[in-house]
Amino acid sequence: MQADTLTPTDTPRDACETWTREAIGAYQLGRLREQLDYVGEHSVYYRRLFAEHGFRAAQLTSLDDLRALPFTRKRDYVDSIGRVPPYGEFQAAAPADVRRIHFSSGTSGAPAPQYWTEADLDRWAGLYARYAHAQGVRPGDVYQCLFGYAWFVGGLGATAGYQKLGATCIPGGSADSERQIRSIFEYGVSVITATPSFVAHLAQTARSMGLDARESPVRHIMLGGETGASVPATRERLEAEWNAKCFDAYGSLEFQTIGQDCHVQSGPHLAEDFAYAEIVDDEGQPVADGTPGVLVLTHLDKQAGPLVRWWTGDVVVRDSSRCACGRTHARLPGGVRGRADDMLVIRGVNVFPSSVEQIVRGFEGLSSEYQIVLDPSVCDARTGFLTGFRLRVELEGAPLGADVAERLAHEIREKLQVRASVDIVPAGSLPRSTHKSKRVVREGLDT
Template sequence: MFIEPKTPHSDTVWDECELWSRDRIEAFQHEALARQLARVGRTSAHYAKVFDEAGFDPQGFSGAADLKRLPMTRKTDYVAGLAADPPFGTFRAVEARDMARVHFSSGTTSRPAPVLWSHGDLGRWADLYARYLYAQGLRRGDVFHCMFGYSWFVGGLGASLAAHHLGAMVIPGGSVDTKRQVETIVEYRPRAVIGTPSFMAHIAEAAAGMGVDLPAGSVELVMVGGEPGASVPGTRQRIERLWGAKMFDCYGALEAQPIAWDSALQIGPHIAEDFLFVEIVDPETGDDVADGERGVLVLTHLDKEACPLVRWWTGDVVIRDSSPAPDGRTHARLPGGVLGRADDMLIVRGVNLFPSAVEDIVRAHPGTSNEYVLVVRDAMRDPNTGMLRGIGLRVEAAGGADPEGLREALGSVLRDALSVRFEIEVLPPDTLPRTVHKAKRVVQE
């Protein structure tokens, strides 16, 4: 599907809704929620049942607080819906003739799950995605080198569709053949590249090994998604240094594309509040938390047609800031991006530890490579409580660093910053596996 380029609202803003007042955003969301809940209750077998069991009549919707009467929707619910009515499940809310696209989950924790798009969804997706690429600096006529995967994965086709809509020229490189990716960057001189943080770090390593000076090249914008990274200061600093370019966070998920993306200011991804109604909740109680407090992101689609979700539990831990940005954009931001996943959080001697906190320190520390792995070992658990007393960490020495000196220095920094004991293994360069898709940073041994 090719969508014609659109004329943006201004030199800096794609859509005028990015500048709406908070009152206008909330009024829009109220009207959109009323329409969407009424439609979902009619067309989605899953939500028709959920609404009935909760005694929820969408025709009587009076405000966002009414959503609290409904249960969270979790991945287990979605998977159960697929089993109940294969292959597309009970969440489907369009007829077969209106289905235009299906993408699949990675299948890392369960069988790959399909998510549908209608023709209207594809147009909406392209426009939202283009909005964020534009906010980060991509312009019509730029060369855009896409290094997200295209096989099954949602990222590659979504990014390409959006860049076409914006008017850029797209190189659909995918996430394979590292040497050719580097050669393509040298020959075709893209202004912007996009991929996972892990693959961007891997490409930079490979380029250096090939004698290619990326910072002296054409790339000015490095856009990343698929895993935390661009909002982790240590990772951002490292990749910006390796590429000699600005790096931007692009936050989405298969079930909700897109969610929130950086602007050129790099002060936290802006939520697409004309597409999603957002709740930030306490993971234990489900109660709303205030702006500035950590909580789990819960999403409700405002106009998704084919596979709408109501109160979708993302599992992602975030902080919201609803104040206007210095550039005039008013949609709420997520300072620090995704801070971790509620189900990935480790508790070590009573300290809540997210892998992203370790990543920030490791990637900012001199003498380390881009790669690291956290190791959870049963031997490091208290025999009485089963709680972790420490955690393993594998890193690579780089740049001729002394392994023992690196181990001691890094251990000291981690201990002081995180109040956690790490058993650090310093490995030779190129020991840890390089990742071209989503990196696995925590392993059990």
């Protein structure tokens, strides 16, 4: 692609952003060979897996050859940590070379860690800087991070990226709403990152303080941790409340931020120089652009904890055509369309029904029958985003102490970092199934 198809204000930060599709594919194949050779040598898990499938990195002659390997799922990752704690069998860097560890809830309810070396952290910051630049952020902008910093992956990664770009950074975190608003107005904050629900909450907080978010200096809002920025009605509402442009971001603990909107806002651009993306159907077969499927990712440039054919569970649609901004990396129009499993996203935290079940089963006197209830009482009235969940749990027999519901709610808050309202119901109250029990129940909601 010729550089003059881009406007002067939108010259890409990184040259790879405008490579031809052929150049992207050639680069990915070369990087895959190198990365898989590294993984096969340094990761116990993949060394064993490659041997079981008679696979060698040198045999890759096309990107399609990667399909000779099975998917890697979160259960595989969590189980490996149980076998070889605390780093697990996926770790491919020496512990002494690890510079950062972040955690999220695993499918068993135990924290699932991910690791970064110095080079990994620099790569991560570079991707954030790339995306911020594509959204119009420049050196001299004042950036306030409204993602959480404790344990989870959002805050530190975003801050490092905007700092790398040359912005002045304020690590605000996700609490103390009035102070966040005061800081935005006092320091001329032009860029914020947060979950959509927190951005909506801050606009309301500003009104309660006699201020108008539309009159704040904020002009760029990067949204992550929840769906919303790719939903037209939600985006329009937030943009109107702040008089600012909202940009959708896609990422995960395992792959950090690997997709964000450019200024055109036509769907997050995948970082195709950092990860190889497959979109597959329920049978694991590739689907064409424009067809919904599950996103499967493979690291192309990761030293600590690299993953091969990672089943994200996120349902997306890919568009590999050139964007109106001139960039050629594929986009995910509409962002994440749904989940291939029952995972819930509550205030940016991933919650699996199996994690809840693990906690419930730790309480004597409670049966294995439970329901996670989603109704208007656990949804933000303005945005519809989940703020928690209700939990119905059956007694196994005789009534328990009056404090069991409170203790169970406390345990959920401690282990999963989300709030739950617990109802203990008599034995036999919940419906039974001869097949799969319906663990997530929606009551009074449209979807």
